[in-house]
Amino acid sequence: MGVEQKLGDMGIVTTKLEELVNWSRTNAMWPMLFGLACCAIEMMAAQASHFDMSRFGMELMRASPRQSDLMIVAGRVTRKMAPVLRLLYDQMPEPKWVIAMGDCASCGGVFNNYAVVQGVDEVVPVDVYVAGCPPRPEALIHGVVTLYEKVKGEKFKDLAKA
């Protein structure tokens, strides 16, 4: 394998700080509960023992935005709910990410009418869109792993710019 095997006896691993921080972020991501519709049932299933999302470091679904760094918007967002969603997003500490789970959160889905926001990206910046109506737990987990790949590629200098 790599250098860590050869240096293992010495208790030392060399890496870049950037990679270490990104790695630690990916493996301790706490999602915020934002179940709005039927997608929330699949989100619960992804958490439960059969699919077990805690394999990827997502042990806890937090009810408070202050304790979470990933928002999984599971379900349709009505125009009445949109200000609440944005408020909770603003209350989350940096760094933070958003997954739009399911067709309704991604683009309005079948609810193309006056009451439903056509894609939650009108309200909060979305990192990963998960398709499906509702997506199976595997699809959500794939979305989360895709987000991990994105987080691992983040550069400090880009964060400083923003």
Add this chain to the structure above:
Amino acid sequence: MDKKVESIVQALQEKFGATLEEFRGEAHVFVRPEQIVDVLTLLRDTYKFELLSALTASDYWPQDAPRFHVIYQLSSLVENITMQIRVPVPAGGDQKPKVPTATGVYDLANWREREVADMFGIEFEGHPDPRRILMPVDWEGHPLRKDYPLGYEEPQFTFNFEDIDVRKPYAKE
């Protein structure tokens, strides 16, 4: 039609000049807006309709007189009968649809009248709490009216992705 309902309808016809329409064995009794409180009080106290199962409305746009029907579905658990009272409400031009509130007769009517007022824009005169119940407080218009636009947005496919992407609002950090 049920024998018990038949006698009640007859009483309403004699007392209020109500008209009857029958649909698949179900009685629809039409009364004027100013009579509705008296009719409901009579039905509740004398004929044991202790439950207002539903209060809703129907829009017959572009028809003007009457444009709306406010519909009261009553149930009597004691007698095991149901009955529908309809109030035709004219609207059009400057005329605003108005019906006296039934909250004094049935407490249940409170939220249901708020819903009808929110969705159809029918004013319930004397309602104790006339706020919107479903839509946001600053919403304009009444979504279940027939002349209300659906708010249909063009779906984004591969062939028109670019066109729609240009005018689509995206949130910032």
